[in-house]
Amino acid sequence: MGKHVIAEFYECDYETINNHELVEDIMLKSVDLSGATTIKSVFHRFSPYGVSGVVVVSESHFAIHTWPEYGYCAVDVFTCGDLIDNQAALDYLKEKFGSKNVSVVEMKRGVLNLGVDLHHKPVGN
Amino acid sequence: MGKHVIAEFYECDYETINNHELVEDIMLKSVDLSGATTIKSVFHRFSPYGVSGVVVVSESHFAIHTWPEYGYCAVDVFTCGDLIDNQAALDYLKEKFGSKNVSVVEMKRGVLNLGVDLHHKPVGN
Numbered sequence A, B: 001m002g003k004h005v006i007a008e009f010y011e012c013d014y015e016t017i018n019n020h021e022l023v024e025d026i027m028l029k030s031v032d033l034s035g036a037t038t039i040k041s042v043f044h045r046f047s048p049y050g051v052s053g054v055v056v057v058s059e060s061h062f063a064i065h066t067w068p069e070y071g072y073c074a075v076d077v078f079t080c081g082d083l084i085d086n087q088a089a090l091d092y093l094k095e096k097f098g099s100k101n102v103s104v105v106e107m108k109r110g111v112l113n114l115g116v117d118l119h120h121k122p123v124g125n
Helices: A020-034 A086-097 B020-034 B086-097
Strands: A002-010 A038-045 A051-057 A060-067 A072-080 A101-109 B002-010 B038-045 B051-057 B060-067 B072-080 B101-109
Touching (some): A002 A086, A002 B101, A020 A038, A020 A051, A020 A060, A020 A086, A038 B038, A038 B051, A051 B038, A051 B051, A051 B060, A060 B060, A060 B072, A072 A086, A072 B060, A072 B072, A101 B002, B002 B086, B020 B051, B020 B086, B072 B086, B086 B101
Antiparallel strands (some): A060 A072, B002 B072, B002 B101, B038 B051, B051 B060
């Protein structure tokens, strides 16, 4: 099945999470640290503040939305296969965002009725 | 707060969910129907099968991953503000994917500690 980590990062550093280039760099590095493979990414900075971005990976996606005005980021790490180290990604994000308070929920995706594991997609296609 | 709809579409039409252009069209139309505003989208087709795509919207994101070989799609509709009709999007996706079995979970995002509503981002910036 797929594993979907739904993380709330509170009390983050304003400047960091309002900088879309920095947020993109941090997210791409977290993908690398997890062992996932980046396919494409798209990031956008809103005015006056806020960043949204998604990295499509072979194993599904990493997504982030930031509300710098509240020191808050919503992060999703949705991966398939058993080889991804989600915790490494989350630890890195917590450190880089300077978050003092993280809440994490993990859901399994595609369980009902399938009875099979969802494999990540082949790389390089 | 943000509203995150996590939907599993089972028993979908193989050809539809294996066609990345069609999946992108359907997802973009579902964004329109919900009343959300598309910022950027990125879609990718894997070989031999499977589509991944994300639409970044002012209100957060719509994401999809398809496993045509299992007739399964994982869909996320993450929106902020009270003006988005998620159900219209889900109904449209169910119809277009020919899904006979849909499972939906809704989570609230960014609730803990904030005590404020998460507004969507201004359009056009």
